[in-house]
Amino acid sequence: SYELTQPPSVSVSPGQTARITCSGDALPKKYAYWYQQKSGQAPILVIYEDSERPSGIPERFSGSSSGTMATLTISGAQVEDEADYYCYSTDSSGNLYVFGSGTKVTVL
Amino acid sequence: EVQLVESGGGLVKPGGSLRLSCAASGFTFKNSWMSWVRQAPGKGLEWVGRIKSEADGGTRDYGAPVKGRFTMSRDDSENMLYLHMTSLRTEDTALYYCMIEGDGYWGQGTLVIVSS
Numbered sequence: 611s612y613e614l615t616q617p618p619s620v621s622v623s624p625g626q627t628a629r630i631t632c633s634g635d636a637l638p639k640k641y642a643y644w645y646q647q648k649s650g651q652a653p654i655l656v657i658y659e660d661s662e663r664p665s666g667i668p669e670r671f672s673g674s675s676s677g678t679m680a681t682l683t684i685s686g687a688q689v690e691d692e693a694d695y696y697c698y699s700t701d702s703s704g705n706l707y708v709f710g711s712g713t714k715v716t717v718l
Numbered sequence: 719e720v721q722l723v724e725s726g727g728g729l730v731k732p733g734g735s736l737r738l739s740c741a742a743s744g745f746t747f748k749n750s751w752m753s754w755v756r757q758a759p760g761k762g763l764e765w766v767g768r769i770k771s772e773a774d775g776g777t778r779d780y781g782a783p784v785k786g787r788f789t790m791s792r793d794d795s796e797n798m799l800y801l802h803m804t805s806l807r808t809e810d811t812a813l814y815y816c817m818i819e820g821d822g823y824w825g826q827g828t829l830v831i832v833s834s
Binding site: 611643645647652653654655658664694696698705706707708709710711712 | 755762764777782815823
């Protein structure tokens, strides 16, 4: 089965840059999506199609993808950015979708 | 405004069945690919399955843990998405969300508890 690999946790000081990676064999050909989930809330899309930002998402959120790795970057992280972040993509067939295991971002 | 409202969750015994519904509004449902995603208590997100639009063939695909037990369907005339779950196991206990593929809109979820 297809897997996306994320680090379990990332810690950053307020105002610093947090980078969350997502590794998967199909990422060179398939888009990555990034979801933010705060405690007790439904996930929110923060990046789609590797690097596009939905309306309403702060500019400090950006995405990139190179080879088998996609990266979510939070530039100038704020305390309110503390959340779990999940990457999401498909396998090479495009028919099976998968979430990464999630990365807990702590801003302190 | 896009809205997705799940319903139908509850307590069910192992081996039992349940049908979840997702009422959609605020977008062109018939053109949308829809997925179900679940989250077990304290765990991460898990993709359950996806159904394409009828225009794209209506194909359904499922994650390995539910394949053969869960079935997705849609009623484009009523803007409804369904998840029929059978042979339920304790490990199916989770909050079940419906979502629009590619657009990032999710409902608030409906809780399914499988327990004797």
